[in-house]
Amino acid sequence: xxxxxxxxxxxxxxxxxxxxxxxxxxxxxxxxxxxxxxxxxxxxxxxxxxxxxxxxxxxxxxxxxxxxxxxxxxxxxxxxxxxxxxxxxxxxxxxxxxxxxxxxxxxxxxxxxx
Amino acid sequence: xxxxxxxxxxxxxxxxxxxxxxxxxxxxxxxxxxxxxxxxxxxxxxxxxxxxxxxxxxxxxxxxxxxxxxxxxxxxxxxxxxxxxxxxxxxxxxxxxxxxxxxxxxxxxxxxxxxxxxxxxxxxxxxxxxxxxxxxxxxxxxxxxxxxxxxxxxxxxxxxxxxxxxxxxxxxxxxxxxxxxxxxxxxxxxxxxxxxxxxxxxxxxxxxxxxxxxxxxxxxxxxxxxxxxxxxxxxxxxxxxxxxxxxxxxxxxxxxxxxxxxxxxxxxxxxxxxxxxxxxxxxxxxxxxxxxxxxxxxxxxxxxxxxxxxxxxxxxxxxxxxxxxxxxxxxxxxxxxxxxxxxxxxxxxxxxxxxxxxxxxxxxxxxxxxxxxxxxxxxxxxxxxxxxxxxxxxxxxxxxxxxxxxxxxxxxxxxxxxxxxxxxxxxxxxxxxxxxxxxxxxxxxxxxxxxxxxxxxxxxxxxxxxxxxxxxxxxxxxxxxxxxxxxxxxxxxxxxxxxxxxxxxxxxxxxxxxxxxxxxxxxxxxxxxxxxxxxxxxxxxxxxxxxxxxxxxxxxxxxxxxxxxxxxxxxxxxxxxxxxxxxxxxxxxxxxxxxxxxxxxxxxxxxxxxxxxxxxxxxxxxxxxxxxxxxxxxxxxxxxxxxxxxxxxxxxxxxxxxxxxxxxxxxxxxxxxxxxxxxxxxxxxxxxxxxxxxxxxxxxxxxxxxxxxxxxxxxxxxxxxxxxxxxxxxxxxxxxxxxxxxxxxxxxxxxxxxxxxxxxxxxxxxxxxxxxxxxxxxxxxxxxxxxxxxxxxxxxxxxxxxxxxxxxxxxxxxxxxxxxxxxxxxxxxxxxxxxxxxxxxxxxxxxxxxxxxxxxxxxxxxxxxxxxxxxxxxxxxxxxxxx
Numbered sequence: 001x002x003x004x005x006x007x008x009x010x011x012x013x014x015x016x017x018x019x020x021x022x023x024x025x026x027x028x029x030x031x032x033x034x035x036x037x038x039x040x041x042x043x044x045x046x047x048x049x050x051x052x053x054x055x056x057x058x059x060x061x062x063x064x065x066x067x068x069x070x071x072x073x074x075x076x077x078x079x080x081x082x083x084x085x086x087x088x089x090x091x092x093x094x095x096x097x098x099x100x101x102x103x104x105x106x107x108x109x110x111x112x113x114x
Numbered sequence: 115x116x117x118x119x120x121x122x123x124x125x126x127x128x129x130x131x132x133x134x135x136x137x138x139x140x141x142x143x144x145x146x147x148x149x150x151x152x153x154x155x156x157x158x159x160x161x162x163x164x165x166x167x168x169x170x171x172x173x174x175x176x177x178x179x180x181x182x183x184x185x186x187x188x189x190x191x192x193x194x195x196x197x198x199x200x201x202x203x204x205x206x207x208x209x210x211x212x213x214x215x216x217x218x219x220x221x222x223x224x225x226x227x228x229x230x231x232x233x234x235x236x237x238x239x240x241x242x243x244x245x246x247x248x249x250x251x252x253x254x255x256x257x258x259x260x261x262x263x264x265x266x267x268x269x270x271x272x273x274x275x276x277x278x279x280x281x282x283x284x285x286x287x288x289x290x291x292x293x294x295x296x297x298x299x300x301x302x303x304x305x306x307x308x309x310x311x312x313x314x315x316x317x318x319x320x321x322x323x324x325x326x327x328x329x330x331x332x333x334x335x336x337x338x339x340x341x342x343x344x345x346x347x348x349x350x351x352x353x354x355x356x357x358x359x360x361x362x363x364x365x366x367x368x369x370x371x372x373x374x375x376x377x378x379x380x381x382x383x384x385x386x387x388x389x390x391x392x393x394x395x396x397x398x399x400x401x402x403x404x405x406x407x408x409x410x411x412x413x414x415x416x417x418x419x420x421x422x423x424x425x426x427x428x429x430x431x432x433x434x435x436x437x438x439x440x441x442x443x444x445x446x447x448x449x450x451x452x453x454x455x456x457x458x459x460x461x462x463x464x465x466x467x468x469x470x471x472x473x474x475x476x477x478x479x480x481x482x483x484x485x486x487x488x489x490x491x492x493x494x495x496x497x498x499x500x501x502x503x504x505x506x507x508x509x510x511x512x513x514x515x516x517x518x519x520x521x522x523x524x525x526x527x528x529x530x531x532x533x534x535x536x537x538x539x540x541x542x543x544x545x546x547x548x549x550x551x552x553x554x555x556x557x558x559x560x561x562x563x564x565x566x567x568x569x570x571x572x573x574x575x576x577x578x579x580x581x582x583x584x585x586x587x588x589x590x591x592x593x594x595x596x597x598x599x600x601x602x603x604x605x606x607x608x609x610x611x612x613x614x615x616x617x618x619x620x621x622x623x624x625x626x627x628x629x630x631x632x633x634x635x636x637x638x639x640x641x642x643x644x645x646x647x648x649x650x651x652x653x654x655x656x657x658x659x660x661x662x663x664x665x666x667x668x669x670x671x672x673x674x675x676x677x678x679x680x681x682x683x684x685x686x687x688x689x690x691x692x693x694x695x696x697x698x699x700x701x702x703x704x705x706x707x708x709x710x711x712x713x714x715x716x717x718x719x720x721x722x723x724x725x726x727x728x729x730x731x732x733x734x735x736x737x738x739x740x741x742x743x744x745x746x747x748x749x750x751x752x753x754x755x756x757x758x759x760x761x762x763x764x765x766x767x768x769x770x771x772x773x774x775x776x777x778x779x780x781x782x783x784x785x786x787x788x789x790x791x792x793x794x795x796x797x798x799x800x801x802x803x804x805x806x807x808x809x810x811x812x813x814x815x816x817x818x819x820x821x822x823x824x825x826x827x828x829x830x831x832x833x834x835x836x837x838x839x840x841x842x843x844x845x846x847x848x849x850x851x852x853x854x855x856x857x858x859x860x861x862x863x864x865x866x867x868x869x870x871x872x873x874x875x876x877x878x879x880x881x882x883x884x885x886x887x888x889x890x891x892x893x894x895x896x897x898x899x900x901x902x903x904x905x906x907x908x909x910x911x912x913x914x915x916x917x918x919x920x921x922x923x924x925x926x927x928x929x930x931x932x933x934x935x936x937x938x939x940x941x942x943x944x945x946x947x948x949x950x951x952x953x954x955x956x957x958x959x960x961x962x963x964x965x966x967x968x969x970x971x972x973x974x975x976x977x978x979x980x981x982x983x984x985x986x987x988x989x990x991x992x993x994x995x996x997x
Contacts, residue, residue: 030141031148049145049170050177053138054184061123061184062116074151078144079137086116 014055015064016094022065022083023091029070029078030056056081064090127185128194138181142174192507196514204518210487211522214480217885218523218569221476223530224469224878226562230535231542232462233561234552240451241380241551243319244411249418250453251276251286251408251425256442259717259805260699265446268408269439270393271401272432276445279428282421286410287314288391293653294365295850296387304653304850305347305386307365312390317411318379324348325359325374332390335397341370342388344378351386365389367657381454383550401439402712402778409450422447441713454547460950461871467947468624468878471617473569475882478610478617479889480519480573485607486896488512488577512578513571520570528562541874545867580606607893608929615933616940618879618886619970623941624948625879626962627955628872634954635865640693641793643732646683647824647857648831649691650838652849654819662747662817668845669813669821673724675841681829686731687724687813687821691857693864695796697721699805703775704763705783712777717805718759719795720776722813722821728754728790730826738770738788745812751784754810756792762807774809779816797864799953822853831856868951883973891977894926898981905985906992915986922982923975930974934967 021036022028028036033056034049059065064087070080083091127134146167153163171177182188204211239245252265253272260266268288277286289310296305308314312328321327323345331337341363343352352358362369365387378385412421425445433440488495495508532554539549546552652672659665669687676685690697701715725741728734736757745752753774760769773783795806813821827834839851855863862869898905901922908918945957955962 029144029148031145048172049149050172050174050180053141053177054180057181057184058120061120061127063119064116072144072148074148076144076147076151077140078148079141 019091027080027082196511200515214519215522217476219526221473222527226531227534228469230558235548247412248450250448252446254444267404268406269404282416284411284413285313287311288406288408290406298364302848307387308385309389322374322376328390335392335394339370340373347386348375366655438711458867475885478614481576482610485577509578516570516574520566524566611929612933614886614889616937618882619937620941621879621882622966625876630955631953632872638798644857646827651822651853665817683826684730685825686727689722691822692793700778705773719808722816723810724813734791736789741812746814752787753784754788756808759807887973887977895981898985926978
C-alpha cells in the first residue's frame with residue numbers, strides 16, 4: 001500500500017472534507033461526520049476523532065457551518081452541524097482551488113515526456 | 115471577512131466560561147455514546163465499547179484542551195492571566211507599588227507636559243486652511259548699518275512693488291498695530307488694534323461671523339472710517355450683540371462705524387479691533403519708513419525658495435530704481451510657523467530631551483526596585499522554571515507586572531501632566547509663542563500611553579532577563595542562605611547605577627551651563643540701572659491732544675505729580691525704553707558729512723526724552739548737560755549724543771556745540787549739548803550695533819503723542835502702580851495707562867522664553883539628581899543588607915568600624931565614579947546642542963565640568979555612606995544569629 005502522510009493531508013483538507021460530507025449527508029453530528037470521512041477515504045484515513053472538534057469549532061467561528069442540539073436516529077442526544085450558505089460557497093471555492101492544485105501537481109509528478 | 119468574523123468569535127470565546135465548557139462535555143459524551151453504541155452492536159460488552167470509544171477519541175481531556183485553545187486566544191488568555199496574577203502580587207506589596215507609581219508618574223508626567231507644549235507649539239500646524247502656504251514677508255536691512263539684524267519691517271511703497279511684480283503669491287497683506295483708546299462703552303480702555311489691508315483675513319481663511327469684512331475700496335483713504343471687532347472682544351465687551359453692526363464706536367475720540375465681527379487669527383488673539391488701511395497717496399509712496407508687517411499666501415505648489423528667489427530679483431530691481439531709499443534692502447520669505455515659533459523651538463526641544471533623560475533615570479530606578487523585589491522571588495521563579503515554565507513564559511509574567519506599573523504610572527503621569535501644562539503656561543507667560551494653541555490632544559494621549567507602556571516594559575525587562583536566565587538548580591541549592599548575592603543581578607544593579615549617574619550628570623552639566631548663561635545675561639550692564647524702576651506707556655488720543663501744544667503740558671504735569679509721590683525718587687519720559695528691541699532708527703546728517711545717498715548715511719537710534727531722564731535711568735552724563743525747561747518748541751534744537759555716536763561722527767574732536775540734522779523729522783541742524791553713556795536698545799545678549807548708538811532729542815521739541823514713563827523708586831516698584839495710575843487720572847480721568855511693568859520684568863521679557871526654559875531645565879536636572887541619588891541609595895542599601903552577614907563576621911573577628919565602613923563605601927562608590935566618567939564623555943559630546951542657547955560661557959566651561967562631578971560624587975558618597983554606616987551599627991551577634 002502507498003505510504004501516506006496523514007498529517008499533511010489532514011491539516012489543509014479536513015475543513016473541506018467536513019464541508020463536503022455535510023453537503024452530501026445534510027445535517028450530521030460530529031461522530032457521524034468522522035465515520036463518514038473514514039469510510040469515504042476507503043479506510044486510508046483513520047481519524048483520532050478528538051481532532052475533529054476543534055476543526056468544527058473553527059468552521060463554526062468562520063460562519064461556514066451552524067450547530068444545534070438534536071436527537072440521533074437511535075435516540076441519543078447529539079449536536080448536529082449543517083452547512084450555511086457561506087459554507088456552500090466556500091466548498092465551490094475550495095474545490096476549484098484543490099482541483100487546480102492537484103492538476104498542477106499531477107503535471108509535475110507524471111513521468112517526463114522528453 | 116471570514117478571518118475577521120473568526121477572530122471576533124475567538125475573542126468572545128475568551129469570555130465563554132462554564133456554559134461553553136458544559137456544552138463541549140455534553141457533545142463529547144454524546145460522541146462517546148454514539149460510538150459505543152456501534153461497538154455494542156458489533157458484540158462488545160458495554161464497558162469495553164466505552165473504553166474503545168474513548169481511545170478512538172484520543173482522550174477526553176486532551177480534546178477539551180485543543181478545543182479550548184481554538185475557542186479563545188490562548189496567548190492573550192495566558193497574558194490576561196499574567197496580568198491578573200501580577201495585579202495580585204503588586205497589591206500584596208503596596209509600598210513598592212506606591213513608590214513605583216510615584217517614580218513613573220513623575221517621569222511620565224514631566225514628559226507628557228513638555229510634550230504637550232512641544233506638540234502644540236512646534237509640531238502642530240497653525241490652525242488655518244493651507245497653513246503651510248502662509249508666510250511672513252520681511253525686509254532684510256543693510257548689514258553695514260544693522261549688523262546681525264535678520265528681519266526688518268516693510269515700507270508701504272516697497273510692499274506695493276513686491277505685490278505688483280511677483281507671481282508666487284496668491285495674496286499679500288500688510289498691517290501694523292496700534293493702541294487706540296475706546297471710549298463711550300463704560301470705562302475707557304486702550305484696545306489692541308490692527309490696521310490691515312482687505313486681503314488680510316482671506317489669507318487665513320477667516321470669515322466674519324456677523325456683518326462683512328473689509329473690501330479693497332477700504333484700502334483707500336476715500337472710504338469712510340469703519341471698524342471690525344474681534345469675536346472674543348465682541349463677546350466680552352459687547353455681550354455678543356449682533357446689532358452692534360452699523361453702530362458707531364469712538365476710538366481715540368473719533369467715530370468709527372462697526373461693519374462686522376471677525377475671529378482673530380490665533381497668533382493675533384490679543385487684537386480687539388481691526389481698522390482698514392485707508393492709505394492716501396502720501397502713505398502709498400512712503401519708501402524710507404519701515405513700519406509695517408506683511409503676511410502672504412503662496413500659490414498652491416510654489417515653494418518658499420521660489421518665492422524667495424522672485425522677491426530677491428524684485429528687491430535688486432528696486433535697489434537700482436530707488437538707490438536713495440533701497441540700497442542694500444532685501445527681502446525674506448519665512449514660513450509663518452517658523453517665524454512665530456523662532457528660537458522657542460530649540461529651547462523646547464532641549465527641554466524635551468531633558469525630560470526624556472529624567473524618564474530614563476526614573477525607569478532605571480524602577481528597574482532597580484523591581485530587581486531587588488524579584489530577587490527575593492528568585493526561588494519562586496526558579497521553581498516555576500523547574501516545573502517546566504519556559505523562559506519566555508517567565509519573562510512574560512514579569513513583563514506583565516511591568517506593564518501594570520506602566521499603566522499605573524501613565525495614569526498618575528497624565529493627571530500630573532494636565533496640571534503641569536497649566537503651570538508651564540503660567541510660568542512661560544507671553545514668552546511662549548502659540549501658547550493659545552496649547553491643549554491636550556490625541557497625539558499627547560498616544561505619546562503618554564506609548565511612554566507609559568514602554569517605560570513599564572523596559573523597567574521590567576532587566577530583572578526579567580536576569581532572573582529567568584538563572585539556572586534553577588543553582589538558585590534552589592542556595593536555599594535560604596541569602597548571604598551570597600548571585601553575581602548576575604549584582605552586575606545589573608551596578609549597570610543601572612552607572613547609567614543613572616551618567617544621565618543625571620549630563621543633565622546637570624547642561625543645566626549648569628544654561629544657568630551660568632542666564633546669570634551672565636543678567637550681569638550684562640545695560641548701560642543704565644534697571645533696579646527699582648517702574649515703567650508704563652501712555653498714548654494720547656489725537657482727537658483730544660492734537661499737537662505738541664496739548665501733549666507736552668500733559669507729560670510735564672504727569673512727570674511733576676508722579677515725582678512728588680512718596681516712594682518715588684524721580685520720574686521722566688522716554689519715547690521708547692531700552693532693551694525692548696524696538697524704537698525709531700533713523701539716518702541722520704552730522705555736521706561736515708559729505709553729500710551722499712540717504713540710504714548710505716549713518717543710522718542711529720533716535721529717542722525723545724524729557725529733562726531728568728538720564729538721572730532717573732542713571733545713565734552717566736559724560737560731558738555737557740541734560741535737557742532743561744528751556745529746550746522747548748520755538749527754541750533752538752538741542753540734542754544729546756551717546757559717546758559712541760559722537761566718536762562715529764567726529765572721531766577725536768569735541769562734539770559739544772557741533773550740529774546734527776535729524777533729516778527724517780526736520781531740516782533744522784540741532785546743536786549737541788551733551789554726551790551720555792551707551793545704553794542697550796536691543797537684547798542683552800547682543801552687542802550694541804552702530805545703529806543702536808543713540809541720539810536723544812527733547813520730548814518737548816518732538817512730541818508724537820505717545821511716550822513711556824520711567825519711575826525710579828525707593829520702595830518696591832510694583833507697589834507704586836496704583837498711585838501712578840491715580841496721578842495720571844487726576845490729570846485726565848479718561849486716559850488709559852498701558853504696559854505697566856518693572857524694568858526687571860521688561861528685561862526678562864526681552865530674553866524671551868530663555869530664562870523660563872533655563873530655570874525649568876535646572877529644575878529637571880535637580881529632579882534627575884534626586885532620582886539618581888535615591889537609586890544609588892537603594893542599590894547600596896540592598897547590597898549592604900546582602901552583606902550584613904559578612905560584615906558581621908568581619909566585625910566579630912575584630913575589624914575596626916572605620917575599615918569596614920571604608921570597604922563598603924569604596925565598593926559602593928565605584929559605579930558612581932564610572933557613571934561620572936561616562937556622563938562626562940557623553941556631556942562633552944552633547945553640549946554642542948546647547949551652543950546656540952549659551953551666553954558668556956564656553957560649551958566646555960571647565961568650572962562646570964569640574965564642579966558638577968564633584969557635586970554628583972558628593973551626593974553619591976552620602977547615598978553610599980548612610981547604608982554603610984547603618985550596617986556597622988548592627989550588633990554582629992544579631993546578624994550571625996539571624997541566619
